Amino acid sequence: MAGDSLRILQVLRAPVGGLFRHVADLTRALAAKGHSVGVVVDSMANDAQTEGLLRALEADAVLGIHRLPMPRLFGRADLKTPFAVSALAQKLKIDILHGHGAKGGFYARLAAYGRGKAKVFYTPHGGVLHFPADKASGRLFHRIERLLMSKTSAIIFESRYAEKTYSALIGAPTCRSAVIHNGLRPEEFVPVEPVQGAADFVFVGELRDLKGIFPLVEALSRVSRPDGLPADLVMAGDGPDRAALEARLAELGIAEKVKLVGSRPAREVFAMGRNAVVPSLAESLPYVVMEAAAARLPVISTQVGGIGEIFGPTADSLIPAGNVEALSQAMTNILADPAGAQREMLTRLAHIEAGFSVAHMAQSIEALYLDPQKPAV
Structure with a gap:
């Protein structure tokens, strides 16, 4: 890391909806602050709408927009994609890996194994919280969440409601956590x-x-x-x-x-x-x-x-x-x-x-990136 200029890789699955809006807003705001940002998305989610959204983000994602297979539930790609994300992070000399949603968080944290340098952040965005604990898929995702906490620098919740729900389903985070609300553009x-x-x-x-x-x-x-x-x-x-x-x-x-x-x-x-x-x-x-x-x-x-x-x-x-x-x-x-x-x-x-502006959101997340132990803004 050169001074306070970071090299950041945002990892998510489908580039649609509120989750992608959050990542796009964060990418643009971080780029405006002088950081270098790349984005990893699912190669299988590539309809006309998603392609247009990704093209609009290219100018701010100077480390590139990278497509890797990310099945919605479990699939063969889940055995390979974390290694591909890890290799990409090493190639790009990434300082910060930030996973969004259940799959994005899964890949970002698995990719961090063996990479002592990169800090790893995770925002659930509902994601794993949508899998009920009384079903096999829910129990599996929740167990993975608990195991991956040791590789997480901080969990960022978009609301106190999400933090409370996460703690009830999975358990209180053993890593640093912070509530940072989504924000609106000027x-x-x-x-x-x-x-x-x-x-x-x-x-x-x-x-x-x-x-x-x-x-x-x-x-x-x-x-x-x-x-x-x-x-x-x-x-x-x-x-x-x-x-x-x-x-x-x-x-x-x-x-x-x-x-x-x-x-x-x-x-x-x-x-x-x-x-x-x-x-x-x-x-x-x-x-x-x-x-x-x-x-x-x-x-x-x-x-x-x-x-x-x-x-x-x-x-x-x-x-x-x-x-x-x-x-x-x-x-x-x-x-x-x-x-x-x-x-x-x-x-x-x-x-x-x-409290709900993109500027406030990005400032708070940037502060966590720079020092995960420091209280959020």
């Missing part, structure tokens, strides 16, 4: 102005039961504006329960009050509504809650996963998951008192600006 804090005729509410997410779409539309059917007219909703996204959702809207008689606009960029959709609703039945640390709040939308959400950490001083307004009555009341209240909703939004925004 442009995501630019206010979004609602378009003319914006709906009362907007939902952005996958159209599946786990996202709370059915309690949402049932709650909407009970909500009226202060002038007595029924409230309306824009829903963006697609998913396996779209047909069932459309059938439910027809049953409730509110199909004309709900506009399904398909998958679109979140900020584009935020402009279509005045208030965001995130009624999920389960989550980890969803970006959409941070994004909506940063765009200056009041947000109604459920008390699941790490959402309370995002809401911070406004967490008392979170509602129980799947509770239609509580959701409809929260939606009615926000329409009845828009000034109060704006005040709460500004309080939440200040909390997110302070």
Whole structure:
């Protein structure tokens, strides 16, 4: 390592979703700080979308984007890929190996065997936490986690919720651990102005039961504006329960009050509504809650996963998951008192600006890289 300039290899499996967004944001921020970064991804996840995302990252990943076979579950490649990652790390003279997700963490830590120089970091991102302890696959992954702790310089959790869940399933980390929240880019804090005729509410997410779409539309059917007219909703996204959702809207008689606009960029959709609703039945640390709040939308959400950490001083307004009555009341209240909703939004925004920016995330992770024993920023 030359001074404080590090040579870093980020290891993950599929370059999609929130996990890849985190790695991409971290790679760009670390590159801007003068570090040299490379990325290892699954060679089998190479559709048009992933290729486009990886090409966009090439300029900041100066140590290259490397593709190696990484099966989702166990496969033959699991016997070879750790050696390939180790050889790559030696060739690139890597100082820091950082594995993301169950497979990325598995490969990064196995690759460190025999390499005394490199520090090894691991961020679960849910990953291994999704494997239940009452199934053989879960027990195997959890046992591997315990064995690999001795090769881990630090485990970085994206939320206190993830840290708590990890400790309950696997055991308290025997290595250093830190909670460092995911963050938003500066442009995501630019206010979004609602378009003319914006709906009362907007939902952005996958159209599946786990996202709370059915309690949402049932709650909407009970909500009226202060002038007595029924409230309306824009829903963006697609998913396996779209047909069932459309059938439910027809049953409730509110199909004309709900506009399904398909998958679109979140900020584009935020402009279509005045208030965001995130009624999920389960989550980890969803970006959409941070994004909506940063765009200056009041947000109604459920008390699941790490959402309370995002809401911070406004967490008392979170509602129980799947509770239609509580959701409809929260939606009615926000329409009845828009000034109060704006005040709460500004309080939440200040909390997110302070602790949920890419700059804060990257600074905290960089500090751990440089000194794993030093408390996180």
